[in-house]
Amino acid sequence: MANVICDETMESVAILAKLALSEEEKEQARKDMERMLDYIDKLNELDTTDVEPMSHVFPVSNCFREDIVSNGDGSASLMANAPEKRENQLVVPKTI
């Protein structure tokens, strides 16, 4: 275990992920994340000088849709998932 994640980083990651972690959960997450970083370090040991950066695994490009309406009203299944609804809209805590 080479990587150590400080409390501050844990705090900020939790805020970004909108997670309220208990002390126990925080320690577990810290361990997981440290291991992930170690793994990244391991990958970084490979010499990639002549390898082009890649964002996709498959050599596929230009997958397009034509601009034709193909969907109807999908609101029934959307609303079925909504914990609270009004006038076919999802109700959430007031957000400005």
Place this chain on the structure above:
Amino acid sequence: MSRQYETVIGLEVHVELATKTKIFCGCSTSFGGAPNTHTCPVCTGMPGSLPVLNRQVVEYAMAVGIAANCEITRCLKFDRKNYFYPDNPQNYQISQLYLPICRNGYVEIETPEGIKQVRIHEIHMEEDAGKLVHDDWSDTSLVDYNRSGVPLIEIVSEPDMRSAQEVIAYLEKLRLLIQYLGASDCKLQEGSMRADVNLSVREAGAEAYGTRTEMKNLNSFRAITRAIEGESARQIELLESGRSVVQETRKWDDGKEMSYAMRSKEDAQDYRYFPDPDLVPVIISEAWIEKVRASQPEFRTEKMERYKKEYGIPDYDIGILTQSKHMADLFEETVAICPLPKKVSNWLMVETMRLLKEKNMDAQDIRYSAGNLAKLIQMVEDKEINGTIAKEVFEVMFEQDTDPEIYVEEHGLKTVTDENALNRAVEDVIAANPQTVEEYRNGKEKVLGFLVGQTMKVMKGQADPALVNRLLKEKLS
């Protein structure tokens, strides 16, 4: 003597593209649907759904980039911008950070000092968010995802503008280019064009830029002008009193005509961008760029020159007609049927513009057809109706694209050409106004206008005023 300051402004302009479907799914983008009726698993962020890029979005973005003299990126990708907000169901917005579709362009604007270039840093494609309606009564917000996934382009300028006037000129220029391309209707009020203003001030002659603020929620040219003037004054005041400008995002309140801080740099979001693994790269070939370039329309400047040569109408008319592509098209189509360019131009510039203003509409909302306008003009030319009746008919036509021939027929508005009827009316008016007739005969010629008016009234407006004029003169001499 106080110091002189210079305002430095750069713009981020969001434009909603005029595609029929959303950027990554086949849901309709049309306005006015009941809440959430234009949604599917893709645009509501359901796990396992797969976005597929709308080809037309790429073409519109390229077309705008080419019109704005940009370089087109040959290999581009989409990235995820991560944040939590109820209007963003995926918890990330698909955008372009690393390889935007267009870069390094410029547009030219007219300023009192002459033509000026405003450089464009980049144009990227992204998706719009849903709409939140706040309910103060229950302290909740309602979410409608119909706009979620509607395609946008964001046009980012360099900080090249120095005044509100230059900003408006730049926005007008973009609006015209994009409208002429048919890539968007660019309506600020309706949100299909939105501008965020980045503004800083510095002492005149200084090299370095001052600390900037970003202003959001500006949805009219008037709000933009007020916000720029207000923010510039606020920053100068801070500097003059020895304080410094804080880098922050400010929200413009149109009602109060002031801005207030939303968030500062310290709590700036960390968006953790990364390439979207669901969307494959887009490779743009030279042939594709050329195809889009070849289909670019005639833009305003070229159109203005052609109108001058082809139609011989005044520059003033040309300026107004070409301010909207829809109006220019309507002009050309009408002239093609009824070759009286100045007459057509008058109906567009005067009556049409008056009604648009009265009804708070845009030129692109004009509903009547070229065919009907041509008919109306021809009827006036053939003296079937007079000018006053024509204006009445036009108002109806403006509302419902009514066929003027049918309307005039049905409402019996045709000019009465029966000379006997006219003669009778003229004689009645002469008999009923002995005093005026007396005045006329004593050399007060301008009272003739009153008698013409009285005759027109008797004829319910359906007479040729020139003919009435002549008949009156004959009978009174």
